[in-house]
Amino acid sequence: MAVAALGIMGAVVAVQTDREAEVNELSRAALVGQIDAKRDELRDLQSQVAGLTNTNQSVVSANTRIQGQLDDLGGRVRRAELNTGFAAVHGPGVRITVDNRADVDVDSEIRDEDLAFLVDGLWEAGAEAIAVNDQRINVLGGIRNTNRAVHVNGRPVNAPYVVSAIGDPRTLQARLLQTSEGQEWFALVNGLGFVYSAENVDDMRLPAAPEPDLRDVIELNADPDGQTQEGSAP
Template identity: 30%
Template structure:
C-alpha cells in the first residue's frame, strides 16, 4: 500500500518536475523564453525603422533635383522681372526728361520766361541738387508698439511716446520750408505742393507710400541758414523737446551737395471760366 500511495502522490520523477518548473519560469510550456521574445521584437522594430529611414532618404534624393530646379527657375524669373523693371524705370526717367524739355520749350515759345525751371524745381517736377542740410529723425531706443493709454502724446493710432509720428514729421518739414528750404525729400520721397504726410496704423505715409525709421530728411538751400533757422525756430525747438522728454533721436548737419530726385508724378489741375455760350446753355 505504501508503494502505491507513493506512486499516486509523485507521478513524475523529481528531475522531470524540476525541468518542467524551469521551463515554465522561462516562458511557459511550449513557448519561447521572454528574453528571446523581447530581443526578437526589438530587432523587428529596428529593421522597420531602418526601412522607413531608407525609403525616406531615397524619396528625398529623388525629389531633390526637382526642388532645386524649381528654385532656380524662380530665381531666374525674379532676376528677369527685376531687369525688366529697371529697364522700364529707365524708360520712364527718359520720357520724363523729354516731357519736361518739351514743356519748357512750349512755355518759352508761348511767351514764358526763365522762371519755368524755377517753377519745376519748386513743384518737385524736376530733380535738384545743391547745398543744404541733412536731418535724421529716429524713434527712441526703447520705443515699442502699444501703451497703457496714459501717455500725453497718445492718439488712436500711436500710444508710445518714443515713436516718431506723422504730425512730428509735418512740423519738421514745415519748419524747414519756413527756414528757406527750396526742395525737400524724406527717405528719397520728394515732397511737392500736393504732398501729404499721414499715418496708417504705426506707419508714416508720404504720398501714400509707407516709410520706416530712421527718417532721413534732405533739404536744398543755404545750409548754414537752414540749420540755424530751423533749430532756433518753433518747430526745431519742438523737435528738441521730443528729444529731451521722450528720447526721440535727431541729428542735423550741413551738406555741401544734396541730391533730390524728381517726384514720381505731379498732376496739376487747372480751372477755366465757362464761356458765355456754355453758361447760357446750362442756365
C-alpha cells in the same frame, strides 16, 4: 554772148545779195526779239527770286520769334517745376537723420505729426526743397500715418527717417532752432528720446515729386466734360 552772160550773172548776184540782206535783217530782228523776250523772262525770274527771298526772310524772322517764345515758355515751365517740386534738384543743405530709440514703445514712436514739425520748421528756416526718405515734399504731397506706418506722398517710409533739406548750410540748422515748429520738434526729441543727428552737405540731390492724378480739378477754360471752351475769360 559773154557780155550778156556777165550781165545775167551780175543780176543774179545782186538779187542774191538783196535776199541775203533781207534774211540778215530778219535774222537780226528775230535775234533782237529773242533777246528782249529773254530779258523780260530774266526780269520775271529776278522778281520771283526777290519775292522768295523776302518770304524766306519773313519765315526766318517768324521762326526766330517763335523759337524765342518757346524758349521763354520752357524757362517758365522749368521755374514752375522747381518752385512746385516737380523737378529734380541739387544743391547744398542739411541732412537730418531721425530714428526711434532702441526700447521705444508704440506711444513713443515717431509719427507723421512729429516729422511735420521738423519739415515745417525747415521751410520756415529757409529750406528751398525737402525730401523724406527720397520722397519729395510739395504742396500736393504730405506726411500721413496709416496705423503705425508713416506715409509720404502716399508711399510708406520706415525709420530711420532721413530728411534732406536744400538751403544755406551755414544758417539752416541755427534758424531751425529759432522757429516755433523747430522748438516743438526739439521738445519731442528730448521728451520722447528720438535719436537725432544732422550734418551739412555740400551738394545733395533730391528727386522730383510724383505727379498725382487730378480727378476734380478742371481747367479754367474747359467745360466739365474736358472740352476747351473758346472765348472764356478768367
